[in-house]
Each structure stands twice: as C-alpha cells, then as structure tokens.
Amino acid sequence: MAVDDSRLLSEARRGDEGSFLSLYDRYRNPLYRFAWRLTASTATAEDVVQECWVAALQSGRYDAARGSVRAYLFGVARNLAFARLRLGGRETEEVDGAAECDPFDDLLAIERSEAVARAIAALPPLQREAVILFEYEDLSLEEIAQATGIETGAVKARLHRARETLRRRLAPLLAPCEIPGRCS
Amino acid sequence: MNEHDPLRPLLHEWEAPDPSPALDARVRAAFRGRRGAWWERLWTIRVSIPVPVLAAVLLLVAASVWIERRSTPPSRPAAPSGYITRLESAGFQPLPDGATRVIRSGEIKQ
Numbered sequence A: 001m002a003v004d005d006s007r008l009l010s011e012a013r014r015g016d017e018g019s020f021l022s023l024y025d026r027y028r029n030p031l032y033r034f035a036w037r038l039t040a041s042t043a044t045a046e047d048v049v050q051e052c053w054v055a056a057l058q059s060g061r062y063d064a065a066r067g068s069v070r071a072y073l074f075g076v077a078r079n080l081a082f083a084r085l086r087l088g089g090r091e092t093e094e095v096d097g098a099a100e101c102d103p104f105d106d107l108l109a110i111e112r113s114e115a116v117a118r119a120i121a122a123l124p125p126l127q128r129e130a131v132i133l134f135e136y137e138d139l140s141l142e143e144i145a146q147a148t149g150i151e152t153g154a155v156k157a158r159l160h161r162a163r164e165t166l167r168r169r170l171a172p173l174l175a176p177c178e179i180p181g182r183c184s
Numbered sequence B: 001m002n003e004h005d006p007l008r009p010l011l012h013e014w015e016a017p018d019p020s021p022a023l024d025a026r027v028r029a030a031f032r033g034r035r036g037a038w039w040e041r042l043w044t045i046r047v048s049i050p051v052p053v054l055a056a057v058l059l060l061v062a063a064s065v066w067i068e069r070r071s072t073p074p075s076r077p078a079a080p081s082g083y084i085t086r087l088e089s090a091g092f093q094p095l096p097d098g099a100t101r102v103i104r105s106g107e108i109k110q
Helices: A005-013 A017-039 A042-057 A069-088 A104-121 A125-136 A141-148 A152-169 B007-011 B021-035 B038-042 B051-071
Strands: none
Touching: A005 A017, A005 A042, A005 A069, A017 A042, A017 A069, A017 A125, A017 B021, A042 A069, A042 B021, A069 A125, A069 A141, A104 A125, A104 A152, A104 B007, A125 A141, A125 A152, A125 B007, A141 A152, A152 B007
C-alpha cells in the first residue's frame, strides 16, 4: 500500500531523503507538465518545480485539514509560475520538438498540437490554469479550488468560460475531417 | 464536462515533454543543501506563538519579577559581633626539653 503523501511530506521535512524522493517521484512529472504548460518555458518550468519543493519542505506551510498534498503542491507551483510570469513578462519558447519533425504524416498532428497550445496560451491566466489542472492533471474541482484558493463554483465558471473559448478558437479542428486517411 | 465532448481528445493532442534528468539533480541538491548539519538547522527552527499567549507569558514574567522584588527585605551589612577573641603569643616560652616539674597546690606562692 502506498504511503500517505502527508506522512511522506512530514518525514521529508524532518530530513528523511527516502521519503522525499518517494514524494518527488510521485509528483515530478505532473508538477513539471503543469508548470511547462502554464509558462511555455522548459527553463522556467524547471525553476518552478525546484522552488516548489524547497517551499514545500519548509515546515508550517502545509495544513492537512485544508486539503490534499497534491492540491497543496499544485497551489505552490501555480503561485511560483504566476510570480515568474508577472516578473518577466510572458516567457515563451517554441513548443519543444515541433521544428524537428518534417515528415508530412506528423505535420498535421504537430499543427493540431501547436494550435491547441496556442489556444490555451491565449486564455486568461486563471482560466488557463483551471483547464490545465482539470484536463491534463486530472485534479477534481475541489482540488483545483484548494490549489487556487477559490470556491468550487468559481472553478466551474472558469472552466466553462475557458472551454467555450477553446471550442470557438479550435472550431476548425473540431469539424469533421476532410482529408481521407489523415484523421483517426 | 461531457466525456464524449470532441474538445477533450483534441486538447490531449498537446503533449508536454518530460523533465530533464538535470532537474532531478537540482532538486536533490536543493534537498541536501537545505538539510545541513543538525546544529545548522537549530538556527533556522522557528516557533510560532499566538500573540495573546506571548502577551500573557510576558505579563506573568513581569508580575513574578515585581512580586519577588517586593517580598525580599533589603539586605543590611553584617553588624560586628560583641565578642572579640584575641590570641597573643607574646612572652610564650616552650618548656625546656620537655622536662616537667609537678607542683602541688600548697607549694604555690601567691
């Protein structure tokens, strides 16, 4: 049975490296993906993840009564990511690997992927984070509310607005495919 | 949040890369750097006390100091004693070679 996150976190805070690494392995990829999608920068995403763990290891910050460790970590990461976006303007990089793929078969998929990335990047920051947490990291509405410090109803409203905007912007890609053999 | 919403599969076409191994090294180094020696960590320990509790403790300490000062009588310098013992060895002569002579009480001339 997996050890409880909050127990791992408290042991890690006491200096137990094994507990820290277990917890880190659980949230390494989700936190990085979230920070990367939010900031569109690998360097910023790595900085955010590192600072997120440093902040999480400072005692007295996490309160188990206020939600899960997962929601807490995403909350710390989103605060750090937004602080960086505010500091440096919006740092953007090309979506990794996009320029390296030449074959025509991949082109359509890359274009679709880039279109999604651009559509999400164009959302207002608070809607963007709600979509990323819900769609890509599978956080529940309650967890998103804990991570972002708002009511569940407000999360629902943000998600609804974001999805409507995305549906409008991505309408050409949502339409039935007109290229035979190119659509799954 | 319809499961059959065509927007969902389209959104999932945007995939995020995995973090680089360098990130793992950075995070581990940050953890080890933070841990430090036990005596170094002593300097970073913080204790949070609610303000009312702190105020009550300070009041208690001040009150106990004040009461202690009031109840202790002022100390006076020790007065000289009425008896003075003196021992003078002037004119003392030891017995020659330990020779002793017994004198009966009647033989003593006043």
